[in-house]
Amino acid sequence: MTTTASPAPPRLGLRENLPQFILLVAVNALVGGMIGQERTVLPLLADQVFGIGAFTASLTFIVAFGVTKALTNLAAGALSDRYGRKPVLVAGWLIGLPVPVLLIWAPSWWWVIAANVLLGVNQGLTWSTTIVMKIDLVGPARRGLAMGFNEAAGYLALAATSAATGALAAEHGLRPAPFLLGLAFAALGLGLSTLFVKETVHHARHEARTHIPRHGEHDDALPGRQIFTLTSFRDKALSAASQAGLVNNLNDSLAWGLFPILFATSGLGVARIGVLVALYPGVWGFGQMITGGLSDRWGRKWLIAAGMLVQAAGIALVAATTDFAVWAIAAVLMGLGTAMVYPVLLAVIGDVAHPTWRARAVGVYRLWRDLGYVAGALIAGITADLLGLRAAIWLVAAITAASGIIVAIRMYETHQRHPAPASTKG
Template structure:
């Protein structure tokens, strides 16, 4: 056969695009990447938590607790607002663009903290940090829920939150060490610069869009047999989603109030604990260690509690976790030594680990995939307003009645929150028999 008689040579065979699948194992590479990125998100908070309250007193000469806590309030309010837009925009435009924009807001933050000539710069830096945290953390949450499907939401949220708050703990500890060795500025904030650069690289080059997985999940969505969610359709408006998540739907609204109180405790600890621990004349590195215990136990505990909620359900973990937080806060209020405070912060971390990933799993259980991003955004609006409420209310009580009184007040609010969940929330992830193989 001559050259002209030969059949044309086929071009290179391109592999067919793999069909989208739900599940942690099927999406392990992307899921692991998003876990790593969320660790960098948490690290941006950890770089400043130990240092800023001390910077306020030692460098800027601030003495009123309420005034010192303004940076926490600024962070919480802007993060709450950014959460809402993260959910709305991720449903409308996709998850990855929102993630990238969120990291762009992080670029100036460490530089502003390093060069801040007055406290106003610190507050402004925390406004930008709040936007960064709201856009990036909300988006990674939604992306992981997209990838894993309905059966492993608790585990997915446990891994996500463990990475984020584990990084808060490690970075808080590292920042405290750097501050002790090299001063309050600039060394601790160089961590944030490196985190931002790495996150922009990973998010821009390696992260893939996950909205297609949400559409696949929506196509496979099965209504509950008990009819609890029959009124929650796929075509709810933004106003209806806001109303359902805030006060109408029992599970969604209970999760929102518990999330707010949980972060009220975190916001209070962020601004108040370093000052409380300093009353015992502890060195900066020990204060950093005490502050790191809380998110470390919180982060590590979520590796267990998230998956546990997939097996035993959500409600009892949330109720029990809020009560455990109340006990921990009472112990911290009674404490006056490193050992007692270490025990209290560890118990507080355990209680938070029971609650944090489980609340996000509740939102994933109830919200339809078509408006999941917006429901997560609304929930995180209320949850992260807790930062501001805890900082402002805690500062006012501390100014009027002392640091310990502010901690006791938070313990009482945690008891009220736990009672509300016990009375109003239903189980959103009832156990079902495993089908025969």
Template sequence: MSDPSPTSARDGASARAGGLRLGLAENWRQFGLLILVNAFVGGMVGLERTVVPLIGVEEFRLASTTLVTSFIVSFGVIKAFTNLLSGHFADVYGRKRLLVLGWLIALPVPFMIGWGPNWGWIVVANALLGVSQGLTWSMTVIMKIDLVGPKSRGLAVGLNEFAGYLAVGLTALATGYIAQRYGLRPEPFYLGVAYAALGLVLSIFLIRDTRHHVGLEIAGHAVAAEPVRFWEVFRRTSYGDRNLFAASQAGLVNNLNDGMSWGIFPLFYSAFGLGVERIGILKAVYPVVWSVLQTVTGPLSDRWGRKGLIVAGMWVQAAGLFLTAATRQFAWWLAASILLGLGTAMVYPTLIASVSDASHPTWRARSLSVYRFWRDMGYAVGALVAGVIADLFGAPWAIGSIGVLTLVSGAVVAVAMREPPG
């Protein structure tokens, strides 16, 4: 795959002629619309956090935890590969087109999950959701970074992820409440129909492309970059650059433990007699804490640097996982969910900002796509590994094992990552 040469001095000249400027204050209207759109993107994932694993066990009578978590595997693998390609195609065809395409693909998902006659429909729906999320979430974060320029990347990512994961948490809470009163299907998935329709309408009629903002940044960049081919970007981001490698492996492990919690936690809580509404509370607390605190940790990473927040955040997540595995009471699980949310808030926006720091704007979208490939492959790896361990040894062992991996990943960042000068 060759370098698409997406932006040039001509893009920068046209951006200046059109009066475009970089910065959050200068682009607050589009930035705010993108926050709203990403809330709907996150809500589509939140539909599943509480209810879908329970559908597998209670409606389709799946006896194997590995089979129950298969919907997360399909989601994670497809989303990872979509992420890998999305940056390249965003440079070639524009960010907005891919955003709209992602919403079109999302439209059948809530219908397939809410009314599908067998578990295969759930797995296929999650493959479609993976494509949709790989396009929509990738585009919203890339477009916000395009708009604000290099000085406020942590803030931009923090606000983006705040909107998405607040919607994940609130939707997980809402679906638990609805399922407790009306059943696991189809009523909780009416929310998804509304999210997909609203996200598509906003993306078509109100969102504008941001490629000219990238041209403006390139025109003022101190270091000119030679064209870089896609596979060279893949190599650099995966292992060729120590900062990008550290971020990629941490992103993978971060979503590995998130994928595990997505599939295993509802079954783990349910096995100890917790009802679906209280499971919904626990499943909501983690992403809500994560989302809200990102508005603090993102800007802090701009001031304090990226490495310390990433290392500490991975270790706080590990502590939350160990506490979950070792306890059997709602209050302790609630405390563990808060720790997981805090640790993820420290890590999530900071990792994306660190990848942006280490990438030239001419290939930043592709580098972010490679990072997001590795990060979201963690969903599949975490769900699969945790499902197998849970089937063999029980859910507490699965949760504790992922906690150990998270602890080790933080240590890798501590050794490998270097803060950029100045």
């Protein structure tokens, strides 16, 4: 009588899954490049090609992007739990393919808004899924490091593409050359995801079976409504992370939509604007390769709180000057502060959420985080129309500082080498 050996369980860890991890880092770089194709050029298109005068109206493309990305983030977690991670990733790339074509041929601003609706869906499905897949692969010990590399890849590609599109626009015009990069990114991302990325949901299920709960940890079987309320309001760490993520993207919305206009109205050319626009996510991207791993050693809370305050200082410096060199320093501060925050917030979600509902908790967090694009476009746009560009920037600096104070007061430390003696949730 022959017996069939049961398949070996998936192995968790960065080293054990290094080829797939590196592939997912590369895929997320392409995801970031899809946003980077817009960062320098689209605000200038609104102003110079389509004649969108009011700041609030010109930022409608960010509102469209933010709403669709936020809602898609929420759906992505549930879809990846139900159908697996890879199908969601591939679907996101299919939806992203038409975006550069729409931007190249857009005869009216409504085409640009439609392109950003599709871009929001693309980003929500692809970026959310690469996050969840990396958390699946590395297990609990290296989440901060994994998120640092994931976010670094995306935002370094965003920065490089922002600089490249600025140079292309200066040399060849605002269309079509800058958006041909996006078309190449979408095609390559779809090919890699379809042919080479492997499913990781089995790793999450294996971790759930071997998971040792911490004292006071939330149950493993929770309905979607309870996951939403825990992540949004009830759990102190999850809710503090959600509001910090929202405010972080609120100020990123300001940088995306209004900084290029401020720089242009101050006399900078497109190439120099591209340098400033790229510097902020460039420092952000490089920094995350360090800060994610540091949070595995030092803890999450105080990196996040300090990072929000550093961002606030950088934003205030933009409002306070008109000098290119000082603006460059401000962009570095904003990038450094964001690097201290962005991957660490995701690691907080991974720390607290049980493996069986972690993907959905990531989706809820990213819902709130990307609603920050909407809040930023509306708050900054309306304030700029009523009181001027610099007033809008000062207001966002104040909101960002307040968010850091909330983290310092409300969040508990989530990265613990040993079980906590008592629960601090509530």
